[in-house]
Amino acid sequence: MILQDYGNNVDKTKPLILITNDDGIDAPGIMILFNIMKEFGEVIIVAPDKQQSAVSSALTIQRPIKVFPKYLNNELIGYAVDGTPTDCVKIALFTLLDKKPDLIVSGINHGLNTSINVLYSGTVSGAIEGMLMGINSIAISHQSHNYDKNLDGAKFVLRKVVQEILSNKNIEKILLNINIPDIDPKEIKGIKVTKLSNSQWIDKFEKRLDPWGNTYYWFTGEYIINDNSEDCDDRAIENGYISITPLSINFTDYKNLNKLKHFENL
Amino acid sequence: MILQDYGNNVDKTKPLILITNDDGIDAPGIMILFNIMKEFGEVIIVAPDKQQSAVSSALTIQRPIKVFPKYLNNELIGYAVDGTPTDCVKIALFTLLDKKPDLIVSGINHGLNTSINVLYSGTVSGAIEGMLMGINSIAISHQSHNYDKNLDGAKFVLRKVVQEILSNKNIEKILLNINIPDIDPKEIKGIKVTKLSNSQWIDKFEKRLDPWGNTYYWFTGEYIINDNSEDCDDRAIENGYISITPLSINFTDYKNLNKLKHFENL
Numbered sequence: 001m002i003l004q005d006y007g008n009n010v011d012k013t014k015p016l017i018l019i020t021n022d023d024g025i026d027a028p029g030i031m032i033l034f035n036i037m038k039e040f041g042e043v044i045i046v047a048p049d050k051q052q053s054a055v056s057s058a059l060t061i062q063r064p065i066k067v068f069p070k071y072l073n074n075e076l077i078g079y080a081v082d083g084t085p086t087d088c089v090k091i092a093l094f095t096l097l098d099k100k101p102d103l104i105v106s107g108i109n110h111g112l113n114t115s116i117n118v119l120y121s122g123t124v125s126g127a128i129e130g131m132l133m134g135i136n137s138i139a140i141s142h143q144s145h146n147y148d149k150n151l152d153g154a155k156f157v158l159r160k161v162v163q164e165i166l167s168n169k170n171i172e173k174i175l176l177n178i179n180i181p182d183i184d185p186k187e188i189k190g191i192k193v194t195k196l197s198n199s200q201w202i203d204k205f206e207k208r209l210d211p212w213g214n215t216y217y218w219f220t221g222e223y224i225i226n227d228n229s230e231d232c233d234d235r236a237i238e239n240g241y242i243s244i245t246p247l248s249i250n251f252t253d254y255k256n257l258n259k260l261k262h263f264e265n266l
Numbered sequence: 267m268i269l270q271d272y273g274n275n276v277d278k279t280k281p282l283i284l285i286t287n288d289d290g291i292d293a294p295g296i297m298i299l300f301n302i303m304k305e306f307g308e309v310i311i312v313a314p315d316k317q318q319s320a321v322s323s324a325l326t327i328q329r330p331i332k333v334f335p336k337y338l339n340n341e342l343i344g345y346a347v348d349g350t351p352t353d354c355v356k357i358a359l360f361t362l363l364d365k366k367p368d369l370i371v372s373g374i375n376h377g378l379n380t381s382i383n384v385l386y387s388g389t390v391s392g393a394i395e396g397m398l399m400g401i402n403s404i405a406i407s408h409q410s411h412n413y414d415k416n417l418d419g420a421k422f423v424l425r426k427v428v429q430e431i432l433s434n435k436n437i438e439k440i441l442l443n444i445n446i447p448d449i450d451p452k453e454i455k456g457i458k459v460t461k462l463s464n465s466q467w468i469d470k471f472e473k474r475l476d477p478w479g480n481t482y483y484w485f486t487g488e489y490i491i492n493d494n495s496e497d498c499d500d501r502a503i504e505n506g507y508i509s510i511t512p513l514s515i516n517f518t519d520y521k522n523l524n525k526l527k528h529f530e531n532l
Contacts (some may be wrong), residue, residue, distance in 0.1 A: 031290060056322035056352075057385050064443045064474070064482040086322075086386075091483060095471045116398070118517045119323050120352075132466075133384070162532040174522055191530050195518040200398075208330070217275050218332040246519035251384045252461040253514035256440055264457050264512050266426040 002206030013196060015041035015102040015166050018130070021086045021109065022052040022122025025070055025080040028147045029108035033140070034077065036158050037105060040166060044101075045070060045078025046092040048085060048122075049055075053111075054250030057125040058084045064093065093133055108140035108154050112179050114233040115199035115225075118247065124177055128249060131175035136165050139175075143182035143237060152185035157242045160191075177245040181237045192241040197232035199225045279434050281307030281368040284396070286354045287375065288318040288388025291336055291346040294413045295374035299406070300343065302424050303371060305327060310367075311336060311344030312358040314351060314388075320379075322349045323391040329516035331357065351392030357464065359399055369431060370396030374420050375407035378445050380499040381465035382489075390443055394515060397441035402431050405441075409448035409503060418451035420444075423508045426457075443511045447503045458507040465491045 017037045021030045025047040037043040049068060060083040069080045079096060081088045085106060093100070105128035113121040114164040123139050130137030137158065138161065144156055157178055165171050176197075202224060205217040225234045283303045287296045291313040303309040315334060326349040334346045345362060347354045351372060359366070372392035379387040389405050396403030403429065408420055423444055430435050443462075447454065468490060471483040491500045502509040 051328055054325040054327045056324045056391070058322045058324045058368070059320040059386050059485060061320045061485050062317055064484045066480070066482050083519065087485070090469045090485070091471055094469045095473070095483065116515075119394070120325050128385070159419060163530065164532055171526075174526070175519070176526075191532065193523065193527050193529050195520070195523060196516075203356045203360045205331075205357055207361070209516045214332070216332050217361065218330045219325060219327050219356070220355070223423075244526070246522035246526050248519035248521070249382075249517070250462075251386060251513045251515070253441070253512035254461070255514070256512035257459065257461060260437075260440070260442075260510070260512050263427065263430065263457050263459050266430055266457065 010042050016099055017041045017043045018092055018097070018101040018104045019043060019045050020047045020085050020104070020126040022048065022055065022085045022126065023110055024048050024050045024052065027110065029110055029142070032151055033108050036155055039159070040162050041102065043112045044097070046096060047078070047082060047213040048088060049080035049082050050095070052084050052122045054120045055084045056120050056124070057086045057128060060087050067091065067096070084121045086129045089126050089129040094149060096109070101135055103162065104135050104137040105140065106138070107140035108151060110145050112143045112237065113139060113140060113141040113177065114179050114237060114243065114251050115197040116201065118177060118196060127175055128247070131173060132249065134173055136171060136173065137175050138178060140178040141247045142180045144255045148180065150185055153188045153242060156185070157191060161244070170246050175247045179233060179237055179243045180227065181240055181242070182241055186213060187240060188242060189240045192231070192236040192243055194231055194233040194236050194243045194245045196245055197225055197234035198227040199223060276308050276415060282365055283307050283309045284363070284367040284370045285309060285311050286313045286370070286372045286392040288314065288321065288351045288392065289376055290314050290316045290318065293376065295376055296472060298417055298420070299371060299374050302421055303428070305425070307368065310363065311499055312347060312354045312372065313344070314354060315346035315348050316438050318350050318388045320386045321350045321388040321391070322386050323352045323394060324511050326350060326477050333357065333362070352395045355392050355395040367401055369428065370403040371406065372404070373406035374417060376411045376413065377407060377487045378409045379405060379407040379443060379511065380445050380503060381463040382467065384443060384462060393441055394513070397439060398515065400439055402437060402439065403441050404444060406444040410513050416451055417455050419446045419508060422451070423457060427510070441513045442489065443513050445499060445503055445509045447506055447508070449506055454508060455506045456508070458497070458502040458509055458511045460497055460499040460502045460509045460511045462511055463491055463500035465489065465500050466495040
């Protein structure tokens, strides 16, 4: 199927699943994802070589990119890329793979990617890139930043959703943003299909002095959920559900298109 | 008005205009923008200290940010930030300015930001961030990558649009993406209010060897316009018009929301 030098131990009749993330190829979440996806097909990892949180859909165009083989127990399982999640998906599809994947999954991210976080998230951007290439794609994130958390909730929903996507031919060109609440997996109430919340960050920059007296700033912030609708992602998480939000990319503001028509005659 | 240490030579009765870009604070486009905006109010530049093309809405969260004063003829005109355009807008609004700007303008970018480029563009992302903060925002890009090009077309549309936005109280929370064709400004046919085109990049990675025999890749690509509608941005540019597209941020795929409701019962 796959990588130019991936060896011959691959079953070309099985679905091909590309996985990526933004926490970097050595983050625990991506290996959990790798092991679950192995139940469904041939899996290849193409992920950033280091932490790329909040890089959005950034592309590396000012410098070249390098690609490093990644082994597990002497078996090649994918590649580390010294770039962003978007770079990873692009270089996988246009260079590393010789077959279009049947599915792209990005994650499991450590930290939620609900609401406006979709704009900034590298995890979601990896999946956006897949969808733009016409491939069903999933971004999956867990509320906890703790690497030791029980991820059975994520495993549960991934098995259900991946099975459905790979077997239901009516599902095409979809992009799912899945978020898992940080509660005991046994307490999870179920799955909600949601819209993104109306939530926002109240940004703060913490000002500090370096040892030489120069000012520097750490970006922090407080997250506010301005949305009481039952069917939004942040409330689903708050209420103990796994949230699945279908996403699409359409930046044109059709509501204002006619309202601003007079700009043609200024 | 403005920066904590901006001096006292500012007229607080005038509109406050924040400008940024992604080509970096020393790019010629931002100084042209600065000079035009001075006709309309007090102007402050908060822009990346270096080239940040294609960084999308990336945020700097893995390391702290530094901020450096920028002078022109011994007068403080703004700050260079060692981060992205999104960082610049956030740190300007939450730390550097003590008053909310009346307008944010990002550019003038060297190179178009039409269609899907909106997803990757740092220039557009600077303006997106402004709009998300409730401030009317403009991204402006010129088709030419040549720094010596006559930018009279950009000056013309900026004067018209900024005048309208600052004087028409009905215009609020809008985000305009303006693109200027690379033709003699005298040949420009007018302004079109457009939707984003259905266009795409066919990505390519040019493979090279470094002096030590290691492979590296340069990201390149070919741009394809799959859209023949008269009212899309790429065709407006092709036909010799300045394109103005109103943008909004709404990632929820409402079309698939009901179609995927059965995921709740998997």
